[in-house]
Amino acid sequence: MSNLYSSTYELLNKYRKYILILIDTFIILISFLSPHIISGVHPDKIIWFENTWYIYTTIYIVTFVLMGVYKNIWRYAGIQDIFKCLQANILANIIFLVLTKSLNIFVRYYVYIVAFFVTSFCTLAIRIVYRAILIIGDKNTKKLSHYTNIMIVGAGEATVAILQEISRNNPNNYMVKCIVDDDKTKIGRTINSVPIVSSTDEIPAMINKFDIDEIILSIPSIDKENKKRILDICAKSKCKMKILPEVYSLLTDNKNILDKIREVQVEDLLGREPISLDCTLTKEYIQGKTVLVTGGGGSIGSELCRQISSYGPKKLIVLDIYENNAYIIQQELVRQYGDTLDIEVEITSIRDKNKLNQVFASYDIDIVFHAAAHKHVPLMEKNPEEAIKNNVIGTYNVVQAADEHNIEKFILISTDKAVNPTNVMGATKRIAEMIIQSYNSHSETDFVAVRFGNVLGSNGSVIPLFKEQIKEGGPVTVTHEEITRYFMTIPEAVQLVLRASSMAEGGEIFVLDMGEPVKIKDLAYNLIKLSGLEPEIDIDIEYTGLRPGEKLFEELLISHDKNQVKTNIDKIFIEQPTSFDEQELFELVKELEQAAYNTDIEKIVYFLEKLVPTYKRTTNEKCSKSTECA
Template identity: 50%
Template sequence: MIIKLMKVLDDISKDADKCKMRQIILLAIDGILCALSFVITLALLGFDVSRFSLIPIIIYVAINETFLLLFRCYDSLWKCGGEREVASIFVACFCAVLPSAAIIALTHSKLNLAFYVVNVLMIIVAMVSVRVVYRTMRRLLMYMQVNQNAPSSSRVLIVGAGKAGNMILRELFENPELKKLPVAVVDDDIHKIGKSVFGVPVLGTTEDISTIVERENIDEIIICIANINAKRKRKIIDICKNTRAKLKTIPGIYEIIDGKVNVTKIRDVQIEDLLGREPVKINLSEMDDIINDKIVMVTGGGGSIGSELCRQIAKYNPRQLIIVDIYENNAYDIQQELIRHYQEKLNLKVLIASVRDEDKMNTIFENYRPEIVFHAAAHKHVPLMEDSPCEAIKNNVFGTLNVAKLSNKYKIEKFVLISTDKAVNPTNIMGATKRCCEMIIQSLNKTSKTEFVAVRFGNVLGSNGSVVPLFKKQIEEGGPVTVTHEEVTRFFMTIPEAVSLVLQASAMAKGGEIFVLDMGEPVKIIDLARNLIKLSGYEPNVDINIKVTGLRPGEKLYEEVLMDEEGLTRTSNDQIRIGKPIKIDEVEFKRELNILKRVAENNQDEKVDIIMKSIVPTYVRREEVVV
C-alpha cells in the first residue's frame, strides 16, 4: 500500500502539469502537522486541551502556512530536498512565532514562551521527518525497481566515486527503465575502497578494473570523472577497452561548462577520447578584439571545418556573419542550427556561391564589405583530386586567388587561409594546390594592407575527409575495415580544437605567417581502426576484419607539418608555432599561375603535374620517391 502511494506521489512530482497538486498535498500535510503539534504541545505542558477552541489552532496553522509559502518551502522537488529546504522550514517557523503569539494573545492569553519554543521545534522536526521519510521510501522504491529489473539489466561498473559518479548512480537508480544495474565502483582514492556509494561498494582502483569486470560479470563500464586530464582519461580507457565490457563515459568538464551537455549525459567513448590531448587554451580577450562587432565571412562555411568556424565565431558577437558555400544542403544545415541557437541575436547571412566565380564573389564583397575572411572552401579528398586535377586547380588555387584578390581590393583587415599538412612536401595534387595557396597569400601580403595568413594542420576527426566516418560505416556494415598500409601514420585533432586554434592564430597574425598547429603525436591508422572496432564492442579480426588494401594514388606513409627550410618560431600559445616564410620569385610565380590557369580552363589534366612541379618545387609524386 505504501509503495503504491509512493508511486502516485512520485508520478505527481514528475508531471509539470500536476505541480500545483503536489504543492497542495504538501501544504495540507504541513497544516495537519501544525494542528497536531499545537494540541500535543498543549498536552505536554499540562494545558487543558478541552478548554481551547478551534480558533487559535486555525490562526496558528494559517500563519505558519503563510510563512512557509513566503519562504518558498514548497518550490523544491521532494526528491531533491536537502539542507536548503530544512533551513527554509526552520526560518519560516521561527518567523511565524511572533505574529502567531500576538494574534493568539487576543483570543487566549494563557499560552507562554515555553509553549511556542517547544511547539516550533516540534513542527520543524515533524515537517523535516515527513520529507526524510518520503525520500527514504522513494529511494527504497527505486532500489526495489532496479533489483526487479536486474535479470534483464546490464551489470554496470562505475569508474569514479566523486560528485560525477554520485550523480550517475542517482540517475541510474531513479530511472530503472534504463535497465542498468550498478554493482561496483572503482576509485583511485584508496581511502574510499571498502566504502559504498548509494549502497554500491567501492571494490578497488582503476588498476583493478579487469579483475572486477571478470569477477562481477560486468557488462558495461561508465567512466564518471568530469574533471580529468586527457592523458589520464586515455590511460583509463586503455585499461577498460582490454576487457569484454562495453565502454561509456560522461562529458568532459569543458563540454559541461560550455553548456553543450550536462554531467548525466552518458555517451559512448569516442575515438577522440583516445587522443590523449589537453584542451585547447584560448585567449578570450583576443577573440573579442578581432571578432566582436566585426563583419566576418566564412567561405566553405557549410563544410566540417567551415561550419565549426561559424559556430565558434558566433559566440564572440560578430556584427554580421556571412556564410558562403556552393553546396546548399550543408549551408542550410548550419544556417538552421545557428538560427535555433541564437535566433535574433545573430545577424546571419547565408549565400550560395562558388569561390571560382570572381564576379559573384566581387558582388558579395561589394554588398557586405566583410572585415575578416576565413577561407575554408576547398576540394580536400586526395584520391578524387588525383583523378580530377584540373578541378582541384580551379577550386583550390584560383578560388583562393579570387577571394584573396578581392580581400586586398576591399581592404579587409585579415584573410585567414585554412591549409593542411599535405601542403608540406606534397606527393599529391591536392597538397600541391594547398601549398600554392600558401604561396599566393604570402605573395599578396607583401604589398597589401590586408593581413594574409595561413593556418596549417593535419587530419581532423569526424571531418568529411577523415577516415573515422568511413571506418564507422564499415563497422556498421560488418566489415572489413580497410587500411591502405600497416605503417601509415597521421596527425589528428578534433574539429573544435583545430578551429579554436585557427581563431587563436588569426588573433596573433601580423601578416605573412604560416601558423603550424601542434598536432600531438602521430597515430597509426591501423591502430585507429583497431581501437574504433573495440570501442564499437567488437574484437578486431575476430568479429570485424581489418583489410590492408595498399597505398592510394598520391598517398604518403606519413605526413609532415613543416618543410625543412621553414624553421619554427614560438608564440605565446604553446600549441601554435610560426613557419618562416620562404622566398618567392614574384614575377615568375605570376607567370606560372597564368599558365596554370589556361591549362585548368582547357581541362588539360596531363599538363597539370608539369606546371605544378615548377610552381611548387617540393612537389614530388609518391611513385617517384622511395618511401
C-alpha cells in the first residue's frame, strides 16, 4: 500500500497541472450534461447542445488558467485557494451567460444554475481529494512512516495556530493525539478534530492512554508557578518536552509557529517569576551616554551590550581580546539597530595598559562596565598567575584609566565567589572589589561593584556541559551530591546590574538576590528527564569529587549580620564595606604582580592570603576531568 501511495504521489506531482486540466474538462462536460440527465432529455435531441458544450468548456478552462487556479500548490491549500477556485467558477459561468445571450444561443436558465453548482462542487471536491492523496504520498515518499504522537497542553489560540500549521506543513511528522486543559468547560470538546481529554492533573494517564511521545506546552502567557507545576508532572514521564515561548515573542503573528516551539530549559523549572524592573530610570541613565563594555563579547558582556543598545546610548564601545565574540555581537547589533546605533569595537587585552589609555583618550567615555575577567575556577587554580594578570592587574589598569580620564561611573562585574573565597578566582575578584572601593574614596569617578552568582547558559556554565553529556549518552558528571549554587538568567542578571549602576553613588558593592540555591544534582536530573530519559537508568550520574577551590555552598554577603542595606529595589542589596589599609593594598598588589609574572606560585598564594584575610585555599583533590565536572 505504501508503494502504491508513493507511485501515485510521484505521478501526480510530475504531471499535476495537466492532470487537473483533463479532470476539470471531464467535470465541466459532465456538469453541462447534468441538467439534461436530470430532466431525462437526451443531449442528441437538444439542437443547441453540440454548438455550446465546447464554448462552455473553453470558457471555464481559460478562466481557471487566467485566474491562476492551476498555479496553486494544493498540498498547502487554504481557504483563500478554495475561494479563488469558487470565484473562477462564478466568473466562467457569468461569461458563458453573457456570451450565449449576446450570440442569441438559446439555453434554459436552469441549465446555467445546475451546471454552475455541479461544476463548482466537483472542481472543489476533486482538489480536496487531490490534496489528500498528495499529503499521504508525500509522507510515504519521505519515509515518514513513524509518527511522533503529540499531546498539547493548553486549548487556547496558540494551540489552534499549531494545529493549523501542522495541517499545512508538518516536517516533524507530528500526530496530535490529544489536548489537555484545566478549563473544565473545554473538556470533551475538540479543536480541529483533536479531542480535549482532561485536565493537566491527568497528564500521566493520558500519556499512557494515547501512547504519547512528545508534549508541547502551548500556553505562552502561563505564570512561572503553573509552568513549573505542569513541567514537573510531565517530567515524571519519558516524553520529550517542548514549550512555546513567552507571549511577547508571539505578538507579531502566528506564522511559522512550529519554528517558535523550543526545548524546555532549566530556567522554566526555577519556579519563580522572571525579574522585571521599571526601565525608565535605567534608560535615563544610559541614553545619550558613551558606554564602554570590557569583555563585551562574553556571555555577560554581550548581554550588557544588547540591553544598553536598547536604551539609546550616544556610542557603544565593545572591548574584547577575542575578536570572534566581539565581531558576533557587533554584527548582531548592527542588524538590529542599523545606523541608529553608533558602535565601535576595540580588540585589546585589559593587561595592555598603553592600549587601554589610547582607547580612553580616543573616546569621551561616560560609563564603563568592566566584565572582562577569567572566571573558570579549576583552570584558575591551575593557572593562578593568569588570574592575577587578568582579574587583578587588568582591573587595576582599567580603573586607573577611568580615573585619569574622569569617567562618570565605573561598574565592576563581581561574583559570589569573592565572598570568603576558597579559590584563586574568587580571591582575585575580591581584590578587584577592594581596588575600586579604594579608588572611589579619592576619585571623581563613582566606582561600584555588582556581585551575583551563576548565570544560566553563560560561558563555562554547567548547563551546556550537561546537555552535551546527555547528547553523548552520559555519564553526567556532578562534583558532589550536595553541592548547590545560586542561579539567574543572563538577561535578569544584566537587568539588575544596569538598574543597580543607575542608582549607584560610589563605593557600593551591590548584591543581587539570586533566589533560593539550587542543587546541581537536581539540575542534572531535570535536564535528563526533559530529554525524555530516566536518570540512573538511561543516563548515569557520576560524582567526581569537589574540584580545587570549589565550595559546596556559595555565599553572597561577606557580613552575616544585619549590616547589609536594603535598596528601593526588592532584588538589590548593598553590602557594607569592610575596612582595609589602602597603602598596604597597593603595595601588595605590586608584589602580587611581580610574583604572577615570575610564575611564583608560593608567593602568589602568600600575597593572596595577605590581601584577602578570608581567603582559605581548599585542599580538594583535583577530579580526573577537572574541566568537565560540575
